[in-house]
Amino acid sequence: MTDSQLKELNDIDQMVCQWLEELMHQARELVQSHVDVQNKDGNARNLVTNVDRENECWLDQKIRTFNPHAKIISEEGFGDHLVDMDGDVWFVDPIDGTMNFVHEHTDFAIMVALYRDGKPLLGWIADVMGNDIHHGGPAIGVQINQQKVPATPDVVLSQSILMLSGRCLVAGDYGYKTLAQKALAFRVIGSAGIAFSYLLKGQVNGYVSKLMPWDVAAGRVLAESLGFIVTNLDGQALNMLSSNTVLVATYSTHHEIVTMLKG
Template identity: 55%
Template sequence: MTLSQFEIQDIDQTVLLWLDHLRIKTLIAMQQQLEVDTKHDVRDLVTNVDKDNERMINAKIRAFDSEASIVSEEGFGDQQRDMNGNVWFVDPIDGTMNFVKERANFAIMIALYVDNKPVLGWILDVVNNVVYHGGPQLGVFANHLRLDNPVNDTLSDGIVLLSGARLLYGMFGYDKIAKSALGYRVIGAAGPSFIRVILGQAVGYSSKMMPWDFAAGQVLAKTLGLSVSDIDGQPLNMLSSNIVLVATNRAHRDILTLHQS
């Protein structure tokens, strides 16, 4: 199914309204006592806000797009086996550790793919009240400001963002990548890291991610002419974890070369 420009604009504006409400709801929850639990280990946190946000987003998607499937982090979505039709990706709080401990550097992310093609993505920077949104037919916006494509810098020209745990243990050539960049940073969340790359504040970002971590970022990054792949340069599998690499075209080539050397 192909959506018209009008339909895509309508979906974009609808989701922006959801996110405006979600932002207020999340900020209020931050002023209250959070209920914090762990999932796979003590560093894999989940809060009542993650769960409440996901329930709310998924309910709105099902009311708005009843035939769609939902891939979401906290277990309230579908057990999706293919990318046929409308597939929504939901990360209700991206960077939960940052949300709990820093109260900053976290995001809410939603994406829509149609028959495995990226259509729209939204990354809400809750604290700074900016939604990065758009897609191939609309362009990419920070709230109402249209963004230009980032400068196509090399790895040595800029800052690279990396997964801290994998950098610490020298996995995937991250140590060589960090040494070859002008500088490196560890943000600890996918959404804020994607934001820095699409704004041209970093030339690349790589980490192990689940589909809800990278779905929105991939839509926005590709729309802005950035390269998105796994660490071996292959297309991302939208229904499994990937070692994701998003970068300027030149930095992408530099990083792949280092990883493969």
């Protein structure tokens, strides 16, 4: 990568960090005030708020102002409908963990990612109440705020703490119960962004959940940059245009899980 390419990435990284600082500040003010909550499909577990919509609208506009040719995949309908990953594709999750935002007032995130011709380039996860921005990518490394994050040590499954989707576990989705039993321990936190934050900080060693593209795009960029393997539960590459059952783990744990669940 040339110096000017690196400079471009660093400039974009800093620009998006500034956007997220602004949104985090707003969201912290809003979390204690009245938020307009709606069930997305008559399902009390699938929530959307005015904050989700306003954040997405604001971020999508910022991206389109920066690059009018950018394509955007985002959760609440302000993005584009894409059929391929050609060119610059941005992913936006305006509030990840909306149930936590509404009910817990903690453990929610704002996420943005940039892919170029299908390749993960940059990712950002803002842990709003923790006031931490996780950002970077394979070329520029990963930082939490200003602090460089080291590569993940390799850990085997029996010594791994896994983040699992509680909903998938209790629905009996394939593999989850086995993973919950075989891992050293498992945790359920209710937000993909916060699950990735635990991973990036080295607090847990793997994460398995059914995720939409905007739930996984940023976390994938950052986790891969630290040496985590990110695939679907069969060990196949993710399709960034559809939902996937996502497996993120250290090399050894990833290999054990894929082998075990195939066997």
